Amino acid sequence: MIEVGIVGGTGYTGVELLRLLCRHADVRIRAVTSRSDAGKRVDSIYPNLRGFVDVAFSEPDVEVLAQCDLVFFATPNGTAMRMAPELLDRGVKVIDLAADFRLKDAAEWAQWYGEPHACPELLAEAVYGLPEVNRAAIRKARLVANPGCYPTAVQLGFLPLLAAGLIDGAHLVADAKSGVSGAGRKAEVPMLMAEAGESFKAYGVAGHRHLPEIRQGLAEAAGAAVGLTFVPHLLPMIRGIHATLYSRLTGSPGDLQDLFERHYADEPFVDVLPAGSHPETRNVRGANRCQIAVHRPQGGDTVVVLSVIDNLVKGAAGQAVQNMNLMCGLEETAGLMLVGLSP
Numbered sequence: 001m002i003e004v005g006i007v008g009g010t011g012y013t014g015v016e017l018l019r020l021l022c023r024h025a026d027v028r029i030r031a032v033t034s035r036s037d038a039g040k041r042v043d044s045i046y047p048n049l050r051g052f053v054d055v056a057f058s059e060p061d062v063e064v065l066a067q068c069d070l071v072f073f074a075t076p077n078g079t080a081m082r083m084a085p086e087l088l089d090r091g092v093k094v095i096d097l098a099a100d101f102r103l104k105d106a107a108e109w110a111q112w113y114g115e116p117h118a119c120p121e122l123l124a125e126a127v128y129g130l131p132e133v134n135r136a137a138i139r140k141a142r143l144v145a146n147p148g149c150y151p152t153a154v155q156l157g158f159l160p161l162l163a164a165g166l167i168d169g170a171h172l173v174a175d176a177k178s179g180v181s182g183a184g185r186k187a188e189v190p191m192l193m194a195e196a197g198e199s200f201k202a203y204g205v206a207g208h209r210h211l212p213e214i215r216q217g218l219a220e221a222a223g224a225a226v227g228l229t230f231v232p233h234l235l236p237m238i239r240g241i242h243a244t245l246y247s248r249l250t251g252s253p254g255d256l257q258d259l260f261e262r263h264y265a266d267e268p269f270v271d272v273l274p275a276g277s278h279p280e281t282r283n284v285r286g287a288n289r290c291q292i293a294v295h296r297p298q299g300g301d302t303v304v305v306l307s308v309i310d311n312l313v314k315g316a317a318g319q320a321v322q323n324m325n326l327m328c329g330l331e332e333t334a335g336l337m338l339v340g341l342s343p
């Protein structure tokens with residue numbers, strides 16, 4: 001049995017971790033933290049977990065967390081980097097769902113996250129937890145940086161094309177849309193139903209903090225720096241990300257459908273849809289799955305890739321459980337063979 005702790009168990013990704021882990025045959029949930037709800041039973045805040053999770057929220061105490069085999073941080077950026085070093089020293093594996101360990105360059109991290117990194121010495125060791133790229137390294141890792149939600153959808157869509165050297169990496173465009181749960185559970189006026197409902201807008205056009213993360217991953221796949229325009233949008237729905245990705249072919253590409261199908265043939269959580277498909281966010285709701293379709297409109301030199309995920313599952317908690325399975329020598333798919341909800 002793997003004993004796990006969750007720091008930030010009242011947030012949306014924290015409760016999604018609880019939903020997945022409480023039915024995982026190899027896991028015991030030992031500690032779940034919340035500073036504001038410490039002392040309350042988890043199922044008193046989330047009644048959907050009644051009969052499945054029998055613990056109370058506690059304060060985030062390193063002494064308690066150090067008794068776990070693995071700790072998930074489902075906390076705001078800048079939290080895990082203050083606790084992870086001590087947990088790692090005490091032999092605990094760490095998966096951070098936030099961005100503290102995603103960027104390799106501490107100066108770039110400080111630029112985008114607005115404070116100096118608290119433990120830059122760990123950035124080289126941290127493994128970027130996108131299993132479709134880094135599976136072997138994740139298996140050996142003690143510190144995994146779980147990717148952001150937009151970066152998961154965007155990278156999985158562009159990777160086959162960049163790895164095959166078929167597109168102009170200097171001019172990539174990612175037009176991405178997220179549901180409001182992407183912003184977390186904290187109260188914020190722009191996320192009120194009366195503000196976000198029946199409306200649709202872009203944000204972060206000048207520069208979103210996922211830009212350097214996506215660029216870093218795509219550059220690794222391309223073997224050279226990439227140029228990316230990334231524009232996120234807020235959709236009036238709760239879960240889901242839809243990324244529409246545009247790139248320019250540099251030569252004769254052959255059969256793109258076949259390329260994508262072969263690239264992801266052995267991936268349990270990436271589903272390349274039949275030619276001509278238009279993936280929908282609702283078909284991956286609740287599932288640890290990315291559905292992808294590749295198009296070449298009018299046979300021209302622009303490739304359009306459509307990529308959808310549930311931001312809370314393949315974009316956060318599900319991917320974190322996938323990483324935990326790999327780090328702990330379990331079957332990668334354990335606890336994750338979830339079918340999306342319909343409708």
Ligand SMILES: NC(=O)C1=CN([C@@H]2O[C@H](COP(=O)(O)OP(=O)(O)OC[C@H]3O[C@@H](n4cnc5c(N)ncnc54)[C@H](OP(=O)(O)O)[C@@H]3O)[C@@H](O)[C@H]2O)C=CC1
Nearest residue numbers: 008010011012013034035036074075077098182184185316
């Ligand atoms: N929502 C999403 O779709 C995705 C989110 N992420 C990332 O995952 C992380 C969590 O996101 P999300 O669940 O949406 O966030 P929420 O705002 O919903 O929840 C944050 C949680 O962290 C706890 N917390 C806040 N500050 C601290 C602190 N200083 N120390 C310890 N615990 C703290 C909160 O509880 P309390 O204050 O009571 O302690 C709460 O349980 C974020 O970094 C987010 O960017 C990544 C991918 C997707």
Ligand SMILES: CC(=O)N[C@@H](CCC(=O)OP(=O)(O)O)C(=O)O
Nearest residue numbers: 098099148149178179180182183
């Ligand atoms: C809709 C919405 O607000 N989405 C969030 C993405 C949150 C996220 O998952 O990003 P990190 O894990 O990198 O913090 C945003 O754009 O900030």
